[in-house]
Amino acid sequence: METVQIQAEKRSYPVMIGEGLRYQLADVLKETTAGKSRFLLVVDEAVDALYREETESQLARLLPVSTYVMPGGEQSKSVEELSRLWEFAAESEMDRKSVFVALGGGVAGDLTGFAAAGYMRGVDYIQLPTTLLAQDSSVGGKTGINLHAGKNLAGAFHPPLAVIYDTGTLHTLPDAEWRSGFAEMIKHAYLDGEAFLQDLKARVQSVEDMKSPEVASWIKRSIEVKARIVEEDEREQGVRAFLNLGHTLGHALEKEMGYGRITHGEGVAAGLWFALAVSNNEGAGHWDLEKEKAWLESLGYPVDAPGRLSADTIVESMKRDKKASHGEIHYVLLEKPGKPMTAKVEENTIRQLLDRYYK
Numbered sequence: 001m002e003t004v005q006i007q008a009e010k011r012s013y014p015v016m017i018g019e020g021l022r023y024q025l026a027d028v029l030k031e032t033t034a035g036k037s038r039f040l041l042v043v044d045e046a047v048d049a050l051y052r053e054e055t056e057s058q059l060a061r062l063l064p065v066s067t068y069v070m071p072g073g074e075q076s077k078s079v080e081e082l083s084r085l086w087e088f089a090a091e092s093e094m095d096r097k098s099v100f101v102a103l104g105g106g107v108a109g110d111l112t113g114f115a116a117a118g119y120m121r122g123v124d125y126i127q128l129p130t131t132l133l134a135q136d137s138s139v140g141g142k143t144g145i146n147l148h149a150g151k152n153l154a155g156a157f158h159p160p161l162a163v164i165y166d167t168g169t170l171h172t173l174p175d176a177e178w179r180s181g182f183a184e185m186i187k188h189a190y191l192d193g194e195a196f197l198q199d200l201k202a203r204v205q206s207v208e209d210m211k212s213p214e215v216a217s218w219i220k221r222s223i224e225v226k227a228r229i230v231e232e233d234e235r236e237q238g239v240r241a242f243l244n245l246g247h248t249l250g251h252a253l254e255k256e257m258g259y260g261r262i263t264h265g266e267g268v269a270a271g272l273w274f275a276l277a278v279s280n281n282e283g284a285g286h287w288d289l290e291k292e293k294a295w296l297e298s299l300g301y302p303v304d305a306p307g308r309l310s311a312d313t314i315v316e317s318m319k320r321d322k323k324a325s326h327g328e329i330h331y332v333l334l335e336k337p338g339k340p341m342t343a344k345v346e347e348n349t350i351r352q353l354l355d356r357y358y359k
């Protein structure tokens, strides 16, 4: 087992990574949950059939457990699902000492974390991630749901008590979800520097390559990259915005194409490539765009997805991004691996680049 310790404003919490950790939950969570009253286990419906039983029985060795099964998919990051979950928590007599537990991917984690942040004005929660993407979503304390106006528009910064990442659960992950999660790992590599990026490029040319025995070490490395940034700027007043590389376009694609039509990671991958193109245009980078595109496309990412929407639709959506202010688009650019920056980019520039690359 490997552990990355994260220092948040409120507390320090461990991210434990290892194969089979779900069979040791009672032991690893014993101290963390001492003095707590009950667990509210929130399980994604696909994960319910796969990992609920063993998780529940481990948790029940520590405290009484009530289990809520949520529908899988991005649609569950909604006000309606949040409301159902809160009502269930109250009916199940969760009190201020109860602990919410998210078992699933980023959707279960974001929803459960936000529910915990608001229930009785804040209870603790634990993340039990089961997707590759959760190497990003389970760390850093960003929680939230989508509004009709855009992705993650309601949420809270609420760090978990602990993250217990059983890499054994990844064996059942569909290929599309490996691809989705790996996009955030590529993002972390672009942010970290040449060594991590070249390592991934050299070793991964297909989805099968993502399922390498090395994946646990890449997960750890990825979490360390994110940890360094969130420890410096937990509430995104500055450098944390770098973790949004690729998301200005990625979130617009998810929302405008329809949640679930494109995975979060597919949107991010298309957004990463466009961020390099914007960086070149702004004089901030010298990327060989064809070369970067060839690698991303060889992994099956829909780099050309923005061509399915009008430039106006995309730009209007970008103006609702949380990094935007006074309707101006603020973009995360990348000079070279490990050298991100944020800059205001004119909306007409974005429009012209969308037309140049996708029409």
Ligand SMILES: NC(=O)c1ccc[n+]([C@@H]2O[C@H](COP(=O)([O-])OP(=O)(O)OC[C@H]3O[C@@H](n4cnc5c(N)ncnc54)[C@H](O)[C@@H]3O)[C@@H](O)[C@H]2O)c1
Pocket (backbone or CB within 6 Å): 044, 045, 046, 047, 050, 072, 073, 074, 077, 104, 105, 106, 107, 108, 110, 130, 131, 132, 133, 134, 136, 137, 138, 139, 140, 141, 142, 143, 152, 169, 170, 171, 172, 173, 174, 177, 180, 181, 184, 264
């Ligand atoms: N909070 C953050 O910092 C942060 C960071 C990145 C992404 N996110 C959010 O995370 C979400 C995406 O997360 P995700 O990609 O994990 O999606 P997800 O939670 O929807 O899981 C993807 C799919 O895989 C299934 N699944 C999960 N684990 C499985 C397993 N072990 N075996 C088989 N099937 C399994 C789920 O049922 C679902 O259908 C997005 O909403 C995104 O905005 C948040």
Ligand SMILES: O=C(O)C(=O)C[C@@H](O)[C@H](O)[C@H](O)COP(=O)(O)O
Pocket (backbone or CB within 6 Å): 136, 140, 142, 151, 152, 184, 240, 241, 243, 244, 247, 322
């Ligand atoms: O943790 C962060 O900070 C990130 O930006 C990580 C992103 O991968 C993640 O998708 C995040 O939820 C996006 O944040 P948002 O503030 O743009 O909603």
Ligand SMILES: [Zn+2]
Pocket (backbone or CB within 6 Å): 136, 184, 247, 264, 268
């Ligand atoms: Zn993301």
